[in-house]
């Protein structure tokens with residue numbers, strides 16, 4: 001991978017502005033990334049044709065490689081929307097969070113992360129998380145404060161909340177997969193299809209293998225009678241639909257526009 | 267892809283081991299007793315449980331491979347990027363403690379290389395806040411454009427607006443202003459020191475603490491005042507990130523007037539522009555980067 005095998009690309013101000021803006025967001029959906037790319041071309045170089053997003057990002061990644069940074073593409077675990085995040089590989093994700101959070105807050109995140117990974121569903125209830133506040137390192141935290149801190153994790157796109165339960169944001173999954181593999185090798189779950197970290201998904205009642213929802217959708221897309229890829233037993237869950245960017249775009253237009261979430265204090 | 271940092275960080279590849287990367291043998295010679303004084307806490311600010319991976323990257327005393335040095339520069343770049351998000355100047359001692367560890371002997375080289383990468387890859391210039399201050403900030407080499415703010419979707423912009431108002435006020439009043447005057451002015455805009463503001467949160471804290479810690483503003487008590495009053499001036503970061511002319515143009519835009527409508531300020535701003543244009547002026551940004559670092563910086 002090193003040296004001559006891969007051509008290192010060239011950076012221009014278009015790429016630099018793109019990186020700066022991507023960094024302030026932390027994570028973006030594909031549509032927004034394309035909008036961002038177009039914006040950067042417009043600011044610096046109106047005449048050049050907009051490069052295909054994949055090539056544009058590959059070019060940047062070839063330069064980022066020596067800095068152990070990467071723009072990673074992933075999909076959301078629930079409905080398979082493609083997303084992009086700038087991931088640091090030389091710094092642990094927790095130390096990346098350390099500029100925004102105090103020591104006891106980071107420890108709360110570690111505890112929540114542990115509960116989420118250990119859980120069957122990929123969700124940890126707020127009650128279970130809040131019950132751990134007495135064990136936190138650093139300054140003492142009250143439950144009321146802890147609730148507030150959990151909301152801050154949601155705002156900064158590290159956690160997602162669904163009806164009082166918390167799971168990892170796809171951004172956190174992209175950034176933390178390596179870290180989780182190292183710190184929770186036994187507890188973590190792997191998808192049988194794509195072999196990456198799985199937090200929420202479906203599992204086979206017979207043999208216990210797990211699959212991401214988007215992976216389930218793709219794998220069973222054409223089959224009328226879904227069977228487990230491992231034990232061939234009947235797959236007992238509802239098969240979700242494959243993510244369709246066209247459909248998503250229509251839905252986004254008809255939906256009232258959402259305010260951009262405020263993620264980072266400057 | 268993900269496995270790489272570990273493998274590369276280890277001093278295992280014997281074939282490429284001897285490629286020294288700091289300037290020849292000089293810096294090695296200086297290493298002698300430095301190593302033990304700073305135990306490498308490369309794991310950064312993160313805490314305990316995740317230290318294992320990074321501990322591997324810190325070598326015992328011995329020749330450092332190109333990979334180890336590359337990883338060190340990468341850590342330094344990432345550390346600077348992360349720290350800059352808070353806009354608080356990054357102290358040299360923190361860099362040494364959290365990233366450099368027992369690479370102290372080649373710190374200037376590492377910093378220079380990190381500065382080159384930051385400028386070439388991200389368009390951020392690493393500069394020392396004031397000469398000999400031993401603290402650093404990142405300055406954006408790219409001109410801000412209005413749509414950036416929209417796409418950014420963060421809180422940077424509204425507070426920046428308030429900051430520009432205060433900076434403008436200071437400049438228009440002859441570069442020093444009493445705190446009471448600032449609040450008199452802001453009250454007219456509906457911003458009160460003791461009242462929580464919808465956008466700015468706690469304006470008193472933002473202006474007298476946050477902007478001061480970020481070194482946009484200097485804030486000090488005026489001698490012989492009772493009760494004590496404070497005064498504001500521009501901080502060193504302001505001179506690096508913006509200029510008198512830019513601030514004057516901002517003020518003029520707010521008033522829908524021309525900068526030349528304030529002749530005294532306009533002359534002062536013009537003189538400031540000229541001073542900036544002269545190379546090696548005292549007070550100009552003492553860039554840590556080198557000419558090489560600017561290599562790729564043309565418009566694309």
Ligand SMILES: [Zn+2]
Pocket residue numbers: 191192193194195196211212215
């Ligand atoms: Zn999968």
Ligand SMILES: [Zn+2]
Pocket residue numbers: 204205206207208209228229230231232233
């Ligand atoms: Zn099965």
